[in-house]
Amino acid sequence: MAPRSTSDSRTLAIVVDNEPGVLARVVGMFSARGYNIESLTVAETDRAAHTSRITVVTGGEPGIIDQIKAQLERILSVRQVIDVTLDPAGVVRELALIKVRSTGQDRIEALRVSDIFRAKVIDTTLESFIFEVTGSSDKIDAIIELMRPIGLVEVSRTGVLSIHRGAETDKIITSDAAKPAATSL
Amino acid sequence: MTVTATITSIHSPDAAAQAAVEMTGAEMVIRALEDHGVDTLFGYPGGAVLPIYDALFSHDALRHILVRHEQGAGHAAEGYARSTGKVGVALVTSGPGATNIVTPLADALLDSIPMVVISGQVPTHLIGTDAFQECDTIGITRSCTKHNWLVSDVNDLAAILHEAFHVAKSGRPGPVVVDIPKDVQFARGAYYPPTHASRRSKRTVRTLDTNAIARAVELMANARRPVFYTGGGVINAGPRASAALRELVRETGFPITSTLMGLGAYPASDPQWLGMLGMHGSWEANHAMHDCDLMICVGARFDDRVTGRLDAFSPNSKKIHIDIDPSSINKNVPVDVPVIADAGEALQALVAAWRARGKRGQDTKDWWKRIEGWRARQCFAYEQSGDVIKPQYAIERLYAATRDRDVYITTEVGQHQMWAAQYFHFEEPNRWMTSGGLGTMGYGLPAALGVQAAHPNALVIDIAGEASVQMTMQEMSTAVQHNLPIKIFILNNEWMGMVRQWQQLLHGERYSHSYSHALPDFVKMAEAFGCVGIRAERPDELDAKIKQMIETPAPVLFDCRVAREENCFPMIPSGKAHNEMILAGDGAAGAIDDAGKKLV
Numbered sequence: 001m002a003p004r005s006t007s008d009s010r011t012l013a014i015v016v017d018n019e020p021g022v023l024a025r026v027v028g029m030f031s032a033r034g035y036n037i038e039s040l041t042v043a044e045t046d047r048a049a050h051t052s053r054i055t056v057v058t059g060g061e062p063g064i065i066d067q068i069k070a071q072l073e074r075i076l077s078v079r080q081v082i083d084v085t086l087d088p089a090g091v092v093r094e095l096a097l098i099k100v101r102s103t104g105q106d107r108i109e110a111l112r113v114s115d116i117f118r119a120k121v122i123d124t125t126l127e128s129f130i131f132e133v134t135g136s137s138d139k140i141d142a143i144i145e146l147m148r149p150i151g152l153v154e155v156s157r158t159g160v161l162s163i164h165r166g167a168e169t170d171k172i173i174t175s176d177a178a179k180p181a182a183t184s185l
Numbered sequence: 186m187t188v189t190a191t192i193t194s195i196h197s198p199d200a201a202a203q204a205a206v207e208m209t210g211a212e213m214v215i216r217a218l219e220d221h222g223v224d225t226l227f228g229y230p231g232g233a234v235l236p237i238y239d240a241l242f243s244h245d246a247l248r249h250i251l252v253r254h255e256q257g258a259g260h261a262a263e264g265y266a267r268s269t270g271k272v273g274v275a276l277v278t279s280g281p282g283a284t285n286i287v288t289p290l291a292d293a294l295l296d297s298i299p300m301v302v303i304s305g306q307v308p309t310h311l312i313g314t315d316a317f318q319e320c321d322t323i324g325i326t327r328s329c330t331k332h333n334w335l336v337s338d339v340n341d342l343a344a345i346l347h348e349a350f351h352v353a354k355s356g357r358p359g360p361v362v363v364d365i366p367k368d369v370q371f372a373r374g375a376y377y378p379p380t381h382a383s384r385r386s387k388r389t390v391r392t393l394d395t396n397a398i399a400r401a402v403e404l405m406a407n408a409r410r411p412v413f414y415t416g417g418g419v420i421n422a423g424p425r426a427s428a429a430l431r432e433l434v435r436e437t438g439f440p441i442t443s444t445l446m447g448l449g450a451y452p453a454s455d456p457q458w459l460g461m462l463g464m465h466g467s468w469e470a471n472h473a474m475h476d477c478d479l480m481i482c483v484g485a486r487f488d489d490r491v492t493g494r495l496d497a498f499s500p501n502s503k504k505i506h507i508d509i510d511p512s513s514i515n516k517n518v519p520v521d522v523p524v525i526a527d528a529g530e531a532l533q534a535l536v537a538a539w540r541a542r543g544k545r546g547q548d549t550k551d552w553w554k555r556i557e558g559w560r561a562r563q564c565f566a567y568e569q570s571g572d573v574i575k576p577q578y579a580i581e582r583l584y585a586a587t588r589d590r591d592v593y594i595t596t597e598v599g600q601h602q603m604w605a606a607q608y609f610h611f612e613e614p615n616r617w618m619t620s621g622g623l624g625t626m627g628y629g630l631p632a633a634l635g636v637q638a639a640h641p642n643a644l645v646i647d648i649a650g651e652a653s654v655q656m657t658m659q660e661m662s663t664a665v666q667h668n669l670p671i672k673i674f675i676l677n678n679e680w681m682g683m684v685r686q687w688q689q690l691l692h693g694e695r696y697s698h699s700y701s702h703a704l705p706d707f708v709k710m711a712e713a714f715g716c717v718g719i720r721a722e723r724p725d726e727l728d729a730k731i732k733q734m735i736e737t738p739a740p741v742l743f744d745c746r747v748a749r750e751e752n753c754f755p756m757i758p759s760g761k762a763h764n765e766m767i768l769a770g771d772g773a774a775g776a777i778d779d780a781g782k783k784l785v
Contacts, residue, residue, distance in 0.1 A: 020335070021323060032328050063515060070512035076332040076352060 008059045009038060009137075011084040011092055012069070013162050017077045018044050018052040026076050035060065035068050039094075039137075039159035051079065056087045057137070057160050068156055082162075089165035096140045097122075098131045102151030109150050117143045128153075191666060205375040208337045210365060211236035212607040214303060214378045215244050217346035220379050223274050223727065224640050225265060227258035231278025232318060234305030236370035238276075250667050253659040257631035258539065259289020260657070263298045267618045268593055270423055272353050273298040273635065279305045280318030283364070284325060288625060290360045291329040295622025297421055298615035299341065299358035301349050302326075308368040309337060319364030331359035336366070347379040357510040358421055392470030393534055393560060397524045401481070401505045402538040406546040408503075410555075411439045414491075417621065418484015418508060418528045420614045426450070427614045428531030430483065433536045438549060440556055442470035444485050445606055453610035459556070460565075463491045464757045465603040468564035468606055468766065469556055473756075475500050476555070476761035483507045484528040485609060487517040488622070489785070492571050497762035547602045557588035564755045564768055565607055574724050576676045576747040580608035580648065583674060586731045591643045593636045595619065595629040597653030600682035601751045605648040627656030630673060633662060637669040644672070651677040651744075652701050653705045661714040666738040672734050674743045676708060678751065686752045691759075691777050712743035720744040759784040 016022045020074060023042055030037050038057040045053040058068060065083075072081045084090040098119070100110045114121065119133035129150075133143055137160060144155055208216065215235050218226065225248045227675055230238045250623055251260040255277045262273030265661045274291075277286050293300045307316040315534055323335045334345045342365070349361045390676045402769075405411060407706055419426045434441050434457055441451050442462040451458055460467030473496050474480065481625045482500045485491065492498040497516060506520040508515070514523040524531050569578040594609055595618040596602040602619055611617050618636060620628040629647040637645040647654075654675055663672050676682075684699040711718030716733050719743070721730040755770040760781025 023329070024324070025327060028328055063519070067512065067516055070514070074510070074512055076330075 008061070009085070010060070010065050011090075011160055011162055012056050012058065012072070013082040013084050014054040014056060014072055014078055015045075015080040015082070016052050016075075018047075018050050019077060019080065020076045020078045022052065023054065025077055026056075026072065027074060029071055030056070030058070030068075035064070039157070041161055055084075055160050055162055070090055075109040084162040087164060089168075090162055092136060092160050092162045093134050093164050094137050094140050094160050095132065095134045096144070098133065098144065098147055098152065099128060099154040100131065100147050100151045101128045101153045103127055103136060106150040112146060113143065113146045113150070119143065148160055191629055200277065202451075204232045204381040205377050207373055208376050209236070209240070209371060209373050210336075210342050211240040211370040213339070213342050213374070214346065214365070214370070215240045215247065217343065217350075218247060218274060218602070219244075221272070221347075221350045223268070223272070225250060225277055226274040226636065227252055227261040227265070227638075229255050229258060229275030229278065229282060230282075231282050231305065233279035233307055233367050234282070234303075235277065235627040236367065236667065237303070237305065237365075238609060249276075250634065250640070250663065250669075252631065252634075252663050254657065255285035255661065256288055257634070257657055257660040258628065259286040259300070259302065260292070260625070260628050260631035260661075261635035261638070261663075262300050262302075263289060263293050263628075264595060264618050265295075265633030265639045266293075266298050266300055266635075268615050268636040269422075269639045270421075270615060271639075272301055272350055275300065275302045277302065277304050279307055280317065280324065281318060281319045282318075283322040283362075287325060287329060288623075290326055292363070292620055292623040292625045292628065293360035294329050294331070296620065297358050298360065298418060300360040301353050302360060302362045302366045304362060305370070306335065306364045306366040309366045310368070312366065314425060322362065326362045329360070329398040332360050332506065333362040333364065333365045336369050339369050339372035342369065342374065343376045347377075352380070354404040357418075357513075362441075380553070391526065393526050393530055393645075394524060395478075395534070397522055398534045400522050400540050401524065401535060402542055403494070404479055404503055404505060405437060405439075405481065405535075405539065406542060406544065407551065408439075408477075409547045410477045410502075410552045411437070411479040411481065411546075411549065412459075412472075412473045412477040413439055413441035413451075413481045413483065414485055415441065415447045415450055415472065415483045416444040416485025419443075419447055419450040419532075420484075422509075422528035422530075424614065426484075426527075426532055429529055429532035429536055433532055433539065436536065436539060437546065439481070440473055440553070442466070442473065444488075444491055444621070445619060447485060448606060448617045449611035449614045453613040459560075461606050462763075465607065465753055465755065466757075467607075468562050468755055468768065469559035471757065471763040471766055472559045473556055477502045478664070481507075482502045482520070483532065484509075486513045489517075492517065493757045493765075494760055494762045499763070535732075567769065569724060572723055574721065574727060574747045576604050576678065576751055577608050577678060578724065579674075579721075579727060579745050579747055580604050582727050583648070583731055584609045586728065586735060587644060587646070590735070591640070592616065593618070593633075593640060593643055593645045595632040595636060595645070595647045597629040597647070597656075598624045598626045599650045599653060599684075600751075601648055601650040601653075602684065603683075603753045604676070609648070626650075626653040628653075629669070630654060630657045631663075633671040633673070634663055634667075636668050637664075637671050638667070646674050647669075648666045649673055649675045650682060651675050651679065651704060651707070652681040655705075655764045658710070661711070661716055661740060661742065665715040670737070670738075670739050670741075672741045672743060674734070675745060676747050677704075677707070677744050678747050678749045679704065679747060682751075685750070689752070691782050707742050707744035711740075714740075714742075716742050718742050718744065720746065722746045 041055040119131040123130040258275040266273035457459040459470040504520040633647040708718030760778040
């Protein structure tokens with residue numbers, strides 16, 4: 001994965017058939033055509049509808065993003081591609097586990113920083129903490145930078161998740177009958 | 186914006202259950218092929234596919250053509266598909282059987298050829314154990330198919346087979362793979378006919394964007410320097426697309442050029458035809474593309490062999506792009522009016538809208554005057570003198586000798602392919618089978634077998650080079666076994682000619698490994714295979730020998746000895762624009778700069 005860029009980052013939620021190999025189809029398209037994946041999250045989201053949701057953070061000029069979306073829609077297993085970045089009501093969150101090893105004043109400062117970010121302590125020893133924090137990618141980046149000089153030793157991040165704000169849904173196509181045209185191409 | 190509607194299956198699961206018949210997985214494969222109207226398949230048996238071959242044993246209605254290498258099966262299926270408009274089918278075993286057909290899959294994907302490949306796989310319980318002749322067929326073929334399926338349950342097999350045929354031929358056609366483990370072939374389960382199978386990928390109807398059609402017609406009516414640029418998509422869209430294209434071109438009076446893949450959609454004998462465009466296209470076609478003020482692209486994809494230097498590609502034109510695949514729009518070249526549609530449907534709508542508009546377009550007389558000026562350069566001129574056959578002359582004589590016949594042409598890849606495209610002329614679609622996108626040497630001979638199998642009484646000629654033909658020449662044995670009287674017309678210059686040409690132009694005449702050393706005696710080789718071998722060495726004997734070839738009712742290998750160091754012109758040097766192309770008389774040395782050398 002390339003270093004995360006912020007300016008031209010785009011988050012795409014890709015609703016796919018939950019079947020073996022589907023992640024390879026999606027990720028393989030990105031690598032085969034030279035598109036970047038900054039982060040990737042995938043899990044089954046609707047057992048009844050047999051769908052999984054893959055959230056990809058990628059980047060590029062608007063023309064490249066259009067091309068990525070069109071190429072994704074050619075994949076038979078892809079039911080829908082939602083451009084979260086373009087959605088004013090789109091909410092994105094990421095979760096990180098952050099291990100900090102320190103003693104004395106740094107240990108107190110780490111707790112103080114975690115408090116500001118509303119992080120949870122989920123494990124502690126006499127010389128370490130593990131914090132759990134959620135938020136936008138920028139917020140996660142910020143806490144990591146603040147923890148770095150006070151004993152940060154390890155980070156694990158989920159990558160981005162997204163959903164549409166309000167009572168409306170993303171109108172995810174769940175029935176076979178309503179597959180978009182592009183998938184038959 | 187295009188509106189999308191979806192047709193749902195009219196059959197309920199109950200109806201499907203009623204129509205179900207119990208049989209083995211292997212029998213289902215045969216039944217599905219029959220239900221989809223398949224009359225011919227190309228294949229090679231092996232351990233993991235034996236149950237299907239066993240089921241085939243008692244089905245005489247399905248013609249199986251045994252090839253000599255699975256690559257041959259794939260290209261034959263492509264030739265069959267390209268010349269009929271139907272889906273080509275190949276049957277191969279696991280492991281090496283599957284890997285050997287990867288090249289045809291990649292070829293069919295780039296050229297949008299509908300093909301269903303059925304591969305055997307090791308039994309389910311052995312998958313992942315590095316079993317004998319096991320490979321990850323799904324993983325290996327994922328990026329060279331439209332879609333692929335590993336069938337893990339015999340009760341899914343019918344639906345998957347029906348979906349495979351649907352996916353292969355719908356939208357932008359392409360190849361698919363159905364990988365069937367041996368135990369699934371033996372297992373018994375329920376088979377449903379295609380009409381009763383529930384499909385996951387739906388048949389969708391894309392409503393034509395009438396606004397886009399209206400905008401396109403306005404642009405056409407106001408264009409002073411228009412040109413049609415058409416491609417393989419017109420041929421894939423079937424005869425009605427070619428018919429609509431002819432109507433539209435004639436009614437507008439605009440000039441038309443086409444890609445390598447699109448040859449035959451518009452008759453080459455028509456005065457509005459400018460010849461092929463692109464790297465080895467005609468002077469007039471490429472200059473028209475560069476200087477036009479409106480480009481109407483139908484079923485072509487602006488690939489690098491067509492555009493030349495992208496930032497200098499047709500700089501002053503508006504562009505209309507009709508394509509069935511939304512990902513083709515704005516991929517390489519930004520366009521002004523995209524129309525996502527089947528080429529035939531869009532062309533018919535354009536014809537109707539053009540007629541409805543009544544008022545004819547701008548006067549294109551000045552434009553045609555310029556085109557006539559480019560034509561006057563006679564970019565395909567060459568000199569046939571002395572005792573040596575020029576390759577261009579050989580193709581011209583072949584064309585002259587066959588033009589009144591029911592003829593189909595396939596090619597290998599290289600100089601001979603470009604000369605065939607330049608000097609053999611096509612009046613109808615589906616008559617020209619060539620590997621355009623992937624550039625697969627070895628394509629033409631097996632493709633010709635597929636064409637001949639589909640058109641037993643036609644004259645099928647593989648225009649070949651002596652290097653390409655050696656890649657798949659074992660299929661001559663297939664031709665003999667199955668009475669497929671193909672003609673393999675080798676332009677033998679003893680070089681990998683296009684490689685030699687590039688080494689001459691780009692690499693200081695250092696001919697690294699491009700000479701065809703140790704060539705077989707092609708006439709003796711033909712005889713060893715049970716074919717007829719003919720050799721022509723002098724221009725004055727060419728016509729008689731071509732006549733002899735045509736009249737031989739058996740496979741013929743024609744060793745046409747041609748000038749050894751002839752180059753293929755005109756040529757847009759790598760990294761140059763359409764209007765920087767060079768002709769045979771121009772000094773070609775130094776034509777390609779350092780940036781161009783890095784391109785393919």
